Amino acid sequence: MAALITRLAPGNGYTQSALEEVRLLRSDVPLERTPVLYEPSIVIVCQGRKRGFLGDNVYIYDAQQFLVVAVPLPFISQTEASKEEPMLAVALRLDLQVLADLLVTLQLPFAAEVEPVSMLSTPLDERLGDSVLRLLEALQSPQETQVLAPGLLREIYYRVLVSEQGAALRAALTNQGYFAQIARALQIMQTRYQQHMEVADLAREVGMSSANFHARFKAVTQSSPMQYLKSLRLHQARLLMVRQGFSAVAASAETGYESPSQFSREFKRFFGRSPQQEAQYMQEILRLAPACSLAGSYQ
Structure with a gap:
């Protein structure tokens, strides 16, 4: 898997594959604990290690375990990587329509006693690993990407849904x-x-x-609803400043803040740096990892 990801994503950061739902992640540098916002997804790390911190829980995803996020979720992320051993991963966006179709096809009973979860770290078994490997192989060829990759992605969804921890994810995805x-x-x-x-x-x-x-x-x-909303606005503001060059004042207005001074206070409290300092820091990260993803994705 690591060799295939290296071939598909030779540069630092993330690379969009030919299949819309699949992105490849690479980092040659470690990234300290920082707030991130993940979309509903499956993240499989083939080399290196990432840690997610949500409340009192720590989620490790590496060559032995993968991460599943069922809803858009802000949390704290940390990446272990080096130039000699970069962090290499594949991120699969959850296609809710395909998942709904699978749930109908499987007709698995809804277990009322199973508590749905928004995020879980799960052992990577041999069959799921083989499915991911075949998907990465298919992505090497434009023809196989078009013909085989969608079916292989569906197979991966299936493997996750019927895994040992799949009941909690099924409960999260079932409209109940x-x-x-x-x-x-x-x-x-x-x-x-x-x-x-x-x-x-x-x-x-x-x-x-x-x-x-x-x-x-x-x-x-x-988090509380207002804490979540604040986190969402601050992540989007950071994205505007780093990727589109917005000033702090413009970013604050664009994300719903009426007071730039309040925005700056909340931003520094959340990220640990002022808006200007954070933008400079992330620009440096982007210089080292030109496609490094930010808010709404995987860091």
């Missing part, structure tokens, strides 16, 4: 119970983060009482 309501709320927040938002209105929109919404939201994301 509070998890589906919170997932809907997260989707709303992703599309409307620039707008003024009242938690009571959001709770009402997904059919929950305010008190129940607060409790369930914290259970899924390990």
